[in-house]
Amino acid sequence: xxxxxxxxxxxxxxxxxxxxxxxxxxxxxxxxxxxxxxxxxxxxxxxxxxxxxxxxxxxxxxxxxxxxxxxxxxxxxxxxxxxxxxxxxxxxxxxxxxxxxxxxxxxxxxxxxxxxxxxxxxxxxxxxxxxxxxxxxxxxxxxxxxxxxxxxxxxxxxxxxxxxxxxxxxxxxxxxxxxxxxxxxxxxxxxxxxxxxxxxxxxxxxxxxxxxxxxxxxxxxxxxxxxxxxxxxxxxxxxxxxxxxxxxxxxxxxxxxxxxxxxxxxxxxxxxxxxxxxxxxxxxxxxxxxxxxxxxxxxxxxxxxxxxx
Numbered sequence: 001x002x003x004x005x006x007x008x009x010x011x012x013x014x015x016x017x018x019x020x021x022x023x024x025x026x027x028x029x030x031x032x033x034x035x036x037x038x039x040x041x042x043x044x045x046x047x048x049x050x051x052x053x054x055x056x057x058x059x060x061x062x063x064x065x066x067x068x069x070x071x072x073x074x075x076x077x078x079x080x081x082x083x084x085x086x087x088x089x090x091x092x093x094x095x096x097x098x099x100x101x102x103x104x105x106x107x108x109x110x111x112x113x114x115x116x117x118x119x120x121x122x123x124x125x126x127x128x129x130x131x132x133x134x135x136x137x138x139x140x141x142x143x144x145x146x147x148x149x150x151x152x153x154x155x156x157x158x159x160x161x162x163x164x165x166x167x168x169x170x171x172x173x174x175x176x177x178x179x180x181x182x183x184x185x186x187x188x189x190x191x192x193x194x195x196x197x198x199x200x201x202x203x204x205x206x207x208x209x210x211x212x213x214x215x216x217x218x219x220x221x222x223x224x225x226x227x228x229x230x231x232x233x234x235x236x237x238x239x240x241x242x243x244x245x246x247x248x249x250x251x252x253x254x255x256x257x258x259x260x261x262x263x264x265x266x267x268x269x270x271x272x273x274x275x276x277x278x279x280x281x282x283x284x285x286x287x288x289x290x291x292x293x294x295x296x297x298x299x300x301x302x303x304x305x306x307x308x309x
Contacts, residue, residue, distance in 0.1 A: 004052060004171050008045055011178045013207045014186075015042030021200040024193060034185050038178065045174045052167045066150060067109060067296050073143040074104055074112070077119050080133045093122070109150070109294065116147045182208070223293040224263035229254050229274060232300035241276040241301070246284070267291045274299040 018035050025031045078100045085094030100115045123130055127140060187208070194201035225245075229238040237258030244251040245262050247270055254260045262272070272285040279301035287295050 004049060007175050008049060010207055012042055015039050017203045024197045024200050031189055038181050041174055041178055048167055048171045066146060068298060070146045070150060073139060074116055077143060080130050080135055083133060084129060113151055120147060223265045223267060223289040224261055225272060225287055225295050225297060226261040227296045227298040229258045229299045232302050238276055238301055241274055244273045246271040246273060265289055276301060278304055280304050
């Protein structure tokens with residue numbers, strides 16, 4: 001999302017200049033058509049950028065609550081699986097559920113559901129073992145329901161992520177078309193009319209010649225890490241928390257709902273930190289992303305205790 005916004009900034013600014021100076025194009029039919037095409041394309045580009053932002057929010061919102069509860073229940077059942085393997089001296093069961101406990105918090109939804117499938121296969125016909133260890137039947141039923149529901153909606157989530165990639169491709173094509181119009185047509189038109197319309201030419205050239213500020217290199221369009229930051233006591237969303245992708249020294253802030261998304265990431269291992277004045281700094285998240293993967297990681301912040309001077 002950040003990449004598309006940066007690449008579109010000049011185009012949208014120039015479209016505003018063209019809209020503000022229709023008099024420059026009076027009596028010039030081809031130039032008027034060129035202006036109209038550029039302005040219309042810029043409007044389409046703005047719509048696509050808004051769609052990209054909305055689709056990102058939809059992908060996040062649709063999965064955060066379910067995943068959080070599923071993860072809580074998976075943790076509960078996996079701990080009982082470790083206990084059961086230890087009691088029965090079942091080395092294979094103990095190793096399997098120890099791995100689940102160590103890894104399920106920082107993997108993709110698909111991988112977490114794979115761990116859940118191990119739990120379902122192990123205990124569906126032996127639920128009594130879990131109940132004897134203290135698991136409540138209602139929690140087991142909820143876990144099975146969530147597991148089946150999340151499996152059913154996984155493809156829908158993947159479709160939404162795929163939809164974002166489609167929008168990105170459309171944005172890329174629009175940006176290339178606009179840049180072609182600038183280089184081959186508008187730049188030449190502005191040069192030829194600069195003496196008669198100096199204010200217009202000055203605004204146009206100031207935007208065209210502006211250099212980008214040094215920034216972190218754009219990341220390939222691949223996977224994403226998203227989540228929500230909340231207060232660990234009240235559960236209230238924490239807006240304005242700084243989320244940092246350590247490997248790329250790149251930071252963003254959470255929105256009004258405490259949500260964030262780090263997208264355009266290639267597969268690999270990442271460290272994500274969270275900081276908000278007035279709260280203790282939580283442990284950094286160690287996350288592994290696969291190709292075209294999506295991982296959710298939520299931070300629950302503990303308020304810092306002020307000490308008297």
